[in-house]
Amino acid sequence: MGSRITAAASVQMDENMRVSGNWRLYLAALVAAVSAGLSGCGSPDARFVENRAFAHLSETAAKYEKGFTRQQRQDVDNVLAALYGTPDAPALPALANVDVSKVLDISKLKLAAGRVGSDSTGRPRGLYREHCAHCHGITGDGNGPTASFLNPYPRDYRAGLFKFKSTPIGYRPLHDDLKKIVVEGIPGTAMPSFRLLSDQEIEALVEYVKYLAIRGETERQFYNALGADITETDFLSKANPEVVAKELAEAKEGKAPTQKEIDDKIAETNPQRIEAIKGYAEGVFTKWLDAVDLMTQPAAKITSRNDAMRALREELSAAGTEEKKLTDAFLLAESQQRGRKLFYGTVANCFSCHGPTALGDGQLGDYDRWTEELITKKPTQELIDEYMSYGMPEPRNIRPRNLRLGVYRGGMRPLDLYRRVRNGIEGTPMPANDKLKPEEIWHVVNYVQSLPYEQISNPYEAVPENRRERN
Amino acid sequence: MNCHLTHRLSLLLIATFAICAAGCPRSSGTAVLIDQGEVADLRKSLGEGAAGKAEAVAAAEPTGFATIKGSFKLDGTPPARKALTVNKDQDICMPGGREVLGEELIVDANGGIKDVVIYCITKMPPEDPKWIHPSYAAIKEAEVEFDQKNCVFLTHMLAFRSTQPIVLKNSDPKGHNANIAAKGKALGGNFLIPAGSTSRYVAGGESPEPFDVSCNIHPWMSAKMLVRDNPIFAVTKADGSFEIKHVPAGVPLEFKVWQESSKFMQSVKLNGKAAKWPKGKLSFKDKDILKPDEQRTLEVTVDAASFAK
Numbered sequence: 001m002g003s004r005i006t007a008a009a010s011v012q013m014d015e016n017m018r019v020s021g022n023w024r025l026y027l028a029a030l031v032a033a034v035s036a037g038l039s040g041c042g043s044p045d046a047r048f049v050e051n052r053a054f055a056h057l058s059e060t061a062a063k064y065e066k067g068f069t070r071q072q073r074q075d076v077d078n079v080l081a082a083l084y085g086t087p088d089a090p091a092l093p094a095l096a097n098v099d100v101s102k103v104l105d106i107s108k109l110k111l112a113a114g115r116v117g118s119d120s121t122g123r124p125r126g127l128y129r130e131h132c133a134h135c136h137g138i139t140g141d142g143n144g145p146t147a148s149f150l151n152p153y154p155r156d157y158r159a160g161l162f163k164f165k166s167t168p169i170g171y172r173p174l175h176d177d178l179k180k181i182v183v184e185g186i187p188g189t190a191m192p193s194f195r196l197l198s199d200q201e202i203e204a205l206v207e208y209v210k211y212l213a214i215r216g217e218t219e220r221q222f223y224n225a226l227g228a229d230i231t232e233t234d235f236l237s238k239a240n241p242e243v244v245a246k247e248l249a250e251a252k253e254g255k256a257p258t259q260k261e262i263d264d265k266i267a268e269t270n271p272q273r274i275e276a277i278k279g280y281a282e283g284v285f286t287k288w289l290d291a292v293d294l295m296t297q298p299a300a301k302i303t304s305r306n307d308a309m310r311a312l313r314e315e316l317s318a319a320g321t322e323e324k325k326l327t328d329a330f331l332l333a334e335s336q337q338r339g340r341k342l343f344y345g346t347v348a349n350c351f352s353c354h355g356p357t358a359l360g361d362g363q364l365g366d367y368d369r370w371t372e373e374l375i376t377k378k379p380t381q382e383l384i385d386e387y388m389s390y391g392m393p394e395p396r397n398i399r400p401r402n403l404r405l406g407v408y409r410g411g412m413r414p415l416d417l418y419r420r421v422r423n424g425i426e427g428t429p430m431p432a433n434d435k436l437k438p439e440e441i442w443h444v445v446n447y448v449q450s451l452p453y454e455q456i457s458n459p460y461e462a463v464p465e466n467r468r469e470r471n
Numbered sequence: 472m473n474c475h476l477t478h479r480l481s482l483l484l485i486a487t488f489a490i491c492a493a494g495c496p497r498s499s500g501t502a503v504l505i506d507q508g509e510v511a512d513l514r515k516s517l518g519e520g521a522a523g524k525a526e527a528v529a530a531a532e533p534t535g536f537a538t539i540k541g542s543f544k545l546d547g548t549p550p551a552r553k554a555l556t557v558n559k560d561q562d563i564c565m566p567g568g569r570e571v572l573g574e575e576l577i578v579d580a581n582g583g584i585k586d587v588v589i590y591c592i593t594k595m596p597p598e599d600p601k602w603i604h605p606s607y608a609a610i611k612e613a614e615v616e617f618d619q620k621n622c623v624f625l626t627h628m629l630a631f632r633s634t635q636p637i638v639l640k641n642s643d644p645k646g647h648n649a650n651i652a653a654k655g656k657a658l659g660g661n662f663l664i665p666a667g668s669t670s671r672y673v674a675g676g677e678s679p680e681p682f683d684v685s686c687n688i689h690p691w692m693s694a695k696m697l698v699r700d701n702p703i704f705a706v707t708k709a710d711g712s713f714e715i716k717h718v719p720a721g722v723p724l725e726f727k728v729w730q731e732s733s734k735f736m737q738s739v740k741l742n743g744k745a746a747k748w749p750k751g752k753l754s755f756k757d758k759d760i761l762k763p764d765e766q767r768t769l770e771v772t773v774d775a776a777s778f779a780k
Contacts, residue, residue, distance in 0.1 A: 047502040047503055048502070048503050049501055049502055049503065050501045050502075050503055052501050061680065061734060061735075062735070062750050063734065063735060063737060063750065070504065073504060074504040074505070074506065077503040077504050077505050078505060078506055078509045078510050078513060079513060080503070081503065081505050081510045082509075082510045082513035082514045082517055083517065091514070093517050094517065094518060168660075169659060169660050169661050170653070170658035170659045170660050171658070221655075224654070224655060224679060225679070228679035228680045228727075228750075238509055238512075270516060271516075273516075274513075274516045274517060277513075277517070278517070283656060346644075346645065346646050346665055346666040347646070347665040347666075347668075348663075348665075349646035349663060349665065349688070352646065352688050353687065353688065363687065363688070363690075365690060366687055366690065369652060372652070373652065377685065377690065377693075391501075424661045424662075424663075426659075426661075428661075429648070429650060429661070429687030430661070431648035431649075431650065431661040431662055431663040431687070432660070432661055432662055432663060433663040434662070434663075434670060435663065435664075435665050435668055435670070
């Protein structure tokens, strides 16, 4: 803005100076202009961006022909800013029915928020922008400057969905699930390990990721409400004094209300409005607490692989297998054989997507949830173009994992693989399987872990070389 | 010479500006629009915490129960149902090589539209017998079956209460999965259902509109689910008819009407007269409020042009 004004002034100057032809003045103006221009440059304050793609989905569902109005969008943005603050100054709402501090720690959030730097005591600031924002974006929309170069794309946190976690599909991840991803990274993707950061810094980043996920989900819920109009969505917008005056006038049969009456009426409806806003935020926070509650129940405990192998040994022993034959190697081979049978069987049904040779080529036409919710299962090019114009990255099909590579995104511990089979993977076609017994899942895990080392086919065995013949 | 120089200098000046100005803004996406005054006001009100709690508004209470029944009929020629691409397990999914048709819009010989869902969106206390008839309370947690056979979800549009567990059944000799892409407060899920077996799904919360259920193993399979906290909803049968019993009477109510192909139904003919339902919203208020024991009939006709081709 400042530079534009100076520009206009200097054009004026240009006119005046032509007569005198004093070029020194021009140089002075040039210097002034450059410095004015540069001072205005810097980087502007970071701002969250709107979830336009999701807003468009909601306005399409609601058949708004012209889309949400600017006012409607601004209403959503205002309420979000009031609840969650800005990228430089995050805030958390005080909610009556949910203890927000059990989900997010505002002091840790502040380490991660803001510009990159450190405070007077040397403690870091702006960790999210230093380490995460270039891929995941300031808003956590998975659309940072480098995002379009990556495959897979960085996660968009705003749906609140995360793939690799200990909780079942439908539940939010635990804090420690996200922490594991930050510490270890995701093999086979661009997500690196941040193990070299201090624990305090990693904690701050995890908090900030949760914060962005919660903010983003609240935004989606507001757009959903605007689109489906399921509840009174007046709560998003400030009461309009003119409308209130008109309503009061109608109630009083045409007599114009006084200013005080209008103000009182607005003040009267305000608590309901605040209550509704808080209700939405509470709904989002509750999902994160529910996950913690679920995972602290005894049913969530998983039997270990050792338990499964012990049970197998006992079973084989009872069936009369000689004790000296029951070595660890023998048991593992037996478990892998059982796992193989399950892999190709109708209960586990792994091969139908991972392919008959486990190369991950059984099902290639699917999209993940983040993409499919916008462009449906079978999008037309027009639909894809439409949503790309609203900021959706170019869609890619989701592929079942190639199990021959030995690279496991959710972690390579047997427990990680167990969870993928038992709980499925959120947002993807990989379903949960509660039909397999725990031992059976461990057999599948053992088999899957053997796949990178198993021959895909059985070619003719190499004939032992005949040394004498060659010599 | 001097003039020449000034000319050059002024060009340089303008060019410098252009560069400075062009190099400045770096933004991607649509930055949020914020009214600082409004945000400050809101934040103040939000900070009031429990003290600022709204007092419960003494709302009108129902005076009895009524019945809503009627039908949805299509006016005009329905679009032809599309044949689905069955590219897998044809022996089971296409018995006898028969084509499998999409179920977005199924219209019978008399124009009756199947799978229109009509549901009440007025908030009501979940336990209050004045609102929820005892016959509904009795089946609050009754199981609902959701079966699939020959790679077709047998219930294409399933509406149920958030307290009702769904038994996901598979009557095929092949494995399926039910990938439930829930919306709103309903929990999502993705369940593998081995051949001839079942799985359980509990939504736990309601969804503002119907959402997709699909099978990733057989990608042409599709169904819709709607989860509601209250029991006041119905899905039309093959002949387009529906009936909702025990609807709270004496209070204003709002309903939504949705069909997969038309989405929220907007312009219809209600009992012969043209009616507009903004965003699919049908209201019973003022003189339209249901009376106790009333039998309200809704004969709805929808123009064929309202449906996706």
